[in-house]
Amino acid sequence: MDKIIQGDTKEQISCLGLGTMYFGTKVDEQTSFTILDYYTENGGNFLDSANKYASWIPGFFGGESEHLIGKWMKQKANRERMFIASKVGFPYGAIPRSLKKEIIISECEKSLKRLGTDSIDLYYAHAYDSETPTEESVEAFYRLKREGKIRFAGASNYSSWQLSEANTVANQQGWEGFSCIQQQHTYLEPLLRTSFGNQVILTPEMEKFCAVKNIRIIAYSPLLGGVYTKTDNELPIQYQNSGSAPKLRILNQIAGELQVSANAVVLAWMIQHSPSVIPLVSGSSLNQIKENLQVLKFKLSKQQLDRLNQTISNEA
Numbered sequence: 001m002d003k004i005i006q007g008d009t010k011e012q013i014s015c016l017g018l019g020t021m022y023f024g025t026k027v028d029e030q031t032s033f034t035i036l037d038y039y040t041e042n043g044g045n046f047l048d049s050a051n052k053y054a055s056w057i058p059g060f061f062g063g064e065s066e067h068l069i070g071k072w073m074k075q076k077a078n079r080e081r082m083f084i085a086s087k088v089g090f091p092y093g094a095i096p097r098s099l100k101k102e103i104i105i106s107e108c109e110k111s112l113k114r115l116g117t118d119s120i121d122l123y124y125a126h127a128y129d130s131e132t133p134t135e136e137s138v139e140a141f142y143r144l145k146r147e148g149k150i151r152f153a154g155a156s157n158y159s160s161w162q163l164s165e166a167n168t169v170a171n172q173q174g175w176e177g178f179s180c181i182q183q184q185h186t187y188l189e190p191l192l193r194t195s196f197g198n199q200v201i202l203t204p205e206m207e208k209f210c211a212v213k214n215i216r217i218i219a220y221s222p223l224l225g226g227v228y229t230k231t232d233n234e235l236p237i238q239y240q241n242s243g244s245a246p247k248l249r250i251l252n253q254i255a256g257e258l259q260v261s262a263n264a265v266v267l268a269w270m271i272q273h274s275p276s277v278i279p280l281v282s283g284s285s286l287n288q289i290k291e292n293l294q295v296l297k298f299k300l301s302k303q304q305l306d307r308l309n310q311t312i313s314n315e316a
């Protein structure tokens with residue numbers, strides 16, 4: 001698996017991250033470990049988690065994904081080879097949605113303990129908090145960095161002005177700002193102004209901003225829950241528009257030409273995008289992960305990229 005530079009840092013991370021949101025809850029320990037083994041055997045080193053994963057699954061409370069990663073790293077004695085990301089800011093259990101200083105600091109301590117590590121490589125603000133002054137949140141991330149408890153800070157579910165504001169505030173103080181942004185992003189395009197609730201999609205404006213500021217883009221939910229290959233799954237409502245059918249036709253044609261899964265083509269399209277996007281690949285079984293990691297075995301040609309990128313009008 002190719003390694004790429006994380007934003008304006010010198011850190012090398014794999015071009016494909018592994019989403020671990022359901023590890024230790026919906027995906028049992030044995031399956032999760034098998035997936036983690038397969039991903040790392042194929043050269044991956046970038047694991048994405050969060051403090052609240054996966055508190056919304058009945059019978060669980062949050063922290064299960066981090067705990068499972070910690071257990072697996074201990075068993076494999078591979079902490080030094082992994083690049084671990086976690087997040088703070090969304091609510092779970094008694095923890096409110098907040099980027100207040102005390103929440104950022106105390107949640108980081110809990111995450112460190114669950115992960116069984118002294119330092120989190122990448123610690124995200126999981127969502128913008130309009131009620132806490134940006135200075136306060138940015139300073140808390142800086143303090144964690146200064147104390148060696150995190151190595152880099154990132155933002156998720158921010159708009160471009162929110163990211164710009166946070167990094168301006170940080171830079172004015174001589175601190176490093178957010179080195180990456182994690183947004184919802186896939187091959188199909190939603191209608192403009194469609195609501196995604198708490199989730200924020202990658203916009204062309206954010207892409208331009210990140211290119212100018214050398215901020216790494218990371219895509220979550222790249223496979224839209226598997227709809228590209230699951231014939232029984234309906235497209236999420238936000239993607240039910242006139243552009244989706246022609247885009248899916250092109251995607252499936254190219255998957256057919258290359259004899260690979262449409263999921264792998266979506267991931268390849270992101271990795272080969274300019275500037276490149278790191279997709280967080282996920283799956284609930286080893287077979288799904290194997291299918292998705294077909295992406296490591298081919299490159300899209302320029303002609304195929306042009307076909308995938310052609311402008312297709314998008315209406316309700």
Ligand SMILES: NC(=O)c1ccc[n+]([C@@H]2O[C@H](COP(=O)([O-])OP(=O)(O)OC[C@H]3O[C@@H](n4cnc5c(N)ncnc54)[C@H](OP(=O)(O)O)[C@@H]3O)[C@@H](O)[C@H]2O)c1
Nearest residue numbers: 019020021048220221222223224225226280283284288291
């Ligand atoms: N920052 C944020 O706010 C945020 C939000 C969401 C996620 N994330 C991160 O992004 C990661 C990925 O998100 P996601 O789970 O929403 O990703 P996704 O790519 O939209 O969906 C992954 C799901 O698609 C299905 N799938 C995957 N490969 C498949 C295949 N080959 N064939 C058929 N179905 C397949 C599986 O669902 P089934 O189990 O149902 O088969 C799998 O759990 C998460 O683990 C998390 O780390 C971040």
